[in-house]
Amino acid sequence: MKFDLIKTDEKSKARAGVIETAHGKIETPIFMPVGTVASVKGVHQRELEEDIKAQIILGNTYHLYLRPGLDVLEQAGGLHKFNGWERPILTDSGGYQVYSLSGTRKIVEEGVTFQSHIDGSRHLFTPEGVMDIQRTIGADIIMAFDECTPYPCEYSYAKNSMEMTHRWLKRCCDRFDETEGKYGYDQTLFPIVQGSTYKDLRKESAEKIASFEREGNAIGGLSVGEPAEEMYEMAEIVCDILPADKPRYLMGVGTPENIIENIALGVDMFDCVMPTRNARNGMVFTSEGIMNMKNKKWEKCFEPLDPNGTSFVDSFYSKAYVRHLFVSKERLAGQIASIHNLAFYLWLVKEARRHILEGDFTSWKDSIVPKLRNRL
Incomplete structure (x- = not known):
């Protein structure tokens, strides 16, 4: 190596x-x-x-x-x-x-x-x-x-x-x-x-x-x-x-x-197992914060799962549909959320790398960390 x-x-x-x-x-x-x-x-x-x-x-x-x-x-x-x-x-x-x-x-x-x-x-x-x-x-x-x-x-x-x-x-x-x-x-x-x-x-x-x-x-x-x-x-x-x-x-x-x-x-x-384990329980991580996809607030939200996401699931499925799958205990719900969360984690470290190379990592970190804590 x-x-x-x-x-x-x-x-x-x-x-x-x-x-x-x-x-x-x-x-x-x-x-x-x-x-x-x-x-x-x-x-x-x-x-x-x-x-x-x-x-x-x-x-x-x-x-x-x-x-x-x-x-x-x-x-x-x-x-x-x-x-x-x-x-x-x-x-x-x-x-x-x-x-x-x-x-x-x-x-x-x-x-x-x-x-x-x-x-x-x-x-x-x-x-x-x-x-x-x-x-x-x-x-x-x-x-x-x-x-x-x-x-x-x-x-x-x-x-x-x-x-x-x-x-x-x-x-x-x-x-x-x-x-x-x-x-x-x-x-x-x-x-x-x-x-x-x-x-x-x-x-x-x-x-x-x-x-x-x-x-x-x-x-x-x-x-x-x-x-x-x-x-x-x-x-x-x-x-x-x-x-x-x-x-x-x-x-x-x-x-x-x-x-x-x-x-x-x-x-x-x-x-960490968190992105997939938490995904199976309805937790979705995004650059703007954390969504509980079982929450009733998403029941009639037909926006994409994550407009800022990099995976195909983010634009292909709506929040309302993913919530429906979780409430119905459909296995596809956990798969969609797992793919999203893993793609988000990989995007996050790639962004960290990009900002290190560009020389503005600290200011980027200071701006994104508060967002990661948000409960949407």
Whole structure:
């Protein structure tokens, strides 16, 4: 993987760059739609590529390991061949899913034992095993195995967890470096900074992660319930330490406002289920604010879904029609809203990039962030 940092904003720490992978280039800052089980829920790959303009998608190691399973993925020739997406893919390590399975998992130095949410079967994830699994899945960018701590989290637990994550990282790197990709192209390993919302731990973790000198770095353990201001504070601390010549990925974030504010702090890559999950519940994000499509106010509003939108759904369907679909519990409603939201997120980071390159990012940010908060 190669990263070219093209420009940094003069009034903030926002950056524009290009990541080159075996499956193509990624212009940063970038948002990655989440394709948990090898699909972005309710969205065709053609729509992702041609309408939404996604440049990279995310797959989930935990879910893909359980279903369809490694045998199927290997016989298919890896995830790209299996799901037909020939652009870059990133896989997370399964650490967040292990965190979310707190009632059915046990964390020890060796790794994590957990029960499948599908059939209750027991499994063990170790740093070495997770590297092997992600080699088989075949993503361009893979994540180190870590523990994502909850919020709030006591200092002693956060410190012990962070130190174990660092020891696991050494094992991940050793395993990754002694193995090769299975499908004829290179893969890249990103370590993950932890430390909860404690400044000293975040600094220590960022310094430790940077010392491994991998090709990119991730920031984990945020957007797990902490106030937005604490998220921004931790992200700023970490971005000031992580090397400027490598991409920075803030995991699991977030709202449109969160993304813009973190771009201003120096983050390059984002992912979140929010645009599709909230879409299925009727929430539509726009450049003028947020619409609840179940609201009766849209019942006789025959204007386009979003006159400023970039997707075909924005001009093809009216607000009244989309509301009707939601009220009728028609699945098409969630699909339309998902396509719109993803296209909006990709438009938003593209606009951020354009304004970084043009030198007026800060004034643009100050003008658009208040609009993103509006309830329409």
